[in-house]
Amino acid sequence: MPRSIDEIFHRAKQGKPLFTDRKALSPDFIPQSLPFRDEQTRAVAEVLAPVLHDSKPSNLLLYGKTGTGKTAVTRYVLGKLKAEAGSSALISAYVNTRISATEYRTLAELAKFVDLPVDKQIPFTGLSIGEVIERICDSVRASSKQVILVLDEIDYLVKAYGDNLLYELTRSGDRLAPGFLSLVGISNDLKFKDELDPRVLSSLSEEELVFPPYTVDELREILTERAQMAFSPKAASPAAVSLCAAMAGSEHGDARRAIDLLRIAGEVAEREGLKEIDETCIRRASDKMEHDRVEEAIRSLPVQNKAVLLAVSRFREGTNTGELYLSYNGLCRRTGLEALTQRRVSGILAELDLLGLIEASVVSKGRRGRTKRIHLLIGSETLEKTLSEDTTFGTIT
DNA sequence: CCTCCACTGGAAACCTAGGCTC
DNA sequence: GAGCCTAGGTTTCCAGTGGAGG
Known part of the structure; x- marks a missing residue:
């Protein structure tokens, strides 16, 4: 469908835009409240709360399939916690171990949050793992930092490198005092526990929390709420929202996928100059998502x-x-x-x-x-x- | 029931790029 | 700058194997 740029601009100018607030559907948007996750939010908050009177929170392990709100709940609670604490000693570090991919790079990511002295920065290669841990510990001890380290997709790290790093981190207590480091592990895979040394496991899962998949009804409600924020009225009909929820959620209640689908369907509709999202847009969006996933996988x-x-x-x-x-x-x-x-x-x-x-x-x-x-x-x-x-x-x- | 192919996949050695110490 | 270190990717080596054809 060749289209002149005049036509593109003309279409963009005429008619109201579909989106009023695109951010509400972006992958890292955190809403005011997380529907259907009250219980988990409260549980995470309870575990982490001790940090407010300077004591070390228990380590915490979160389980659940992709898109069940683990990351969102964690970020939400940490955001509130940081606001409440108001002290700069509290550091919430977030590392996705699938993306950081190796033990070394995972630690290097952590180091970025910890704010090392200029002469102790972590180069991208050359140091032993032990040396990197040493530098991080020194810095935490020296300025009594209170670190909450979120290791997202922790199962990737364990599968590829075993539990050595977790072992080191869970028993670094003495080297960190008076500062401390608490771990929040997030895993998609329940079985990864089998690969952990019992000592690491008991330390890491002092507290445990399971995130059940969203039902299609719950997804629909979540999407409806986001759609109201993101789109102009009438742009996303209840039928369209339901279809997105059903298509993305039929397998395992993946909210992230459902939200992505709705956003991309909105983009398709907007590009076509439609006033509302219809079924065709959603199906095309679904194809596009698959296509993009494959292209990205090949490219990298x-x-x-x-x-x-x-x-x-x-x-x-x-x-x-x-x-x-x-x-x-x-x-x-x-x-x-x-x-x-x-x-x-x-x-x-x-x-x-x-x-x-x-x-x-x-x-x-x-x-x-x-x-x-x-x-x-x-x-x-x-x-x-x-x-x-x-x-x-x-x-x- | 036995053989034996065309690999599989574990283990260890080797290589490279980079930082550290002196 | 020499001589050491490590992580991560690759090669080398090799024992192990499911099942069609004998």
Whole structure:
């Protein structure tokens, strides 16, 4: 749908905008109150309250599927707590360990909140983990800081690196006094507890809290409230809101997804110059979300993983490890990329599988050995379009 | 029931880039 | 600047294996 810029501007000028306050649907918006989460909000507040009379709150572990309000409740309570305390000794640090990805970077993130002396800043590499912990502890002790460290998606850290870091952090008490550090762990995965050393577990889960998924009815109510803030009246009909709640919530009551869906549907409608969000907008928004997720996943891949993915896409009917490796080798020769070993490529295949970009399952073909049956789970045009942005593959896709 | 293929996936060694100390 | 350290990615090595074909 080619459209001149005159037309775009004209459309934008005429008619009232759909959105009155886009922020109300942004991912990090925290509303005045969190519906259906009173119990959890109060529980978190109770656990953290001791900080107000300078004693260390218990460590806390929060569970629940994505979009059940764990992060929102935590941020909400911490926000209030900070306002109440009014002291600069209270530091609320938030680190998402899936994004920080390694132990070292998780600590480096924490260090940013702790405000280290200029000569003790954490470089992005070069220090041992022990040294980084040392520097953080020193600073906390020296200025009696009261740190509440939120480790979001803590299960990622534990899965990849075990519980060493948590072990260190939970028993750093003596090195921090008179300051202290309390942990708030947030996990999507209940099973991650199995991988923890019993000592770490008992210390980390002094308090525990489970966040149940929202029901579709609850989602609808949440969306209705947000829609009233975000859109001009009538822009989002009850039917549209219900559909968003149903589409996003049918699987496991994911409020974040529901809110994203409503926002993007609003953007689609606005771009089309519609006065209200209709079903088509919502369906297109849903497609767009999936599409964006895939593009982003591809874009952020290391170059070797991209190469392997591209090699996979050459086989329409799926392939196996040996055949794929040959093709990958050829690709490397043509692009001047250094070819990795088959062992490593096998590992990369497992990573791509985990991201949901390919499916790679081990099959046995009897006498003809054991291998992975591999096929692409995403559209090859999307893949090629996205990879052509990368200079390594720009000419070859 | 046994063989034996074409890998899988764990473990350890190796490499690189960077900071630290002296 | 030499000689040390570490994290993270990769290679090297290799024992282990599900099941079709004998």
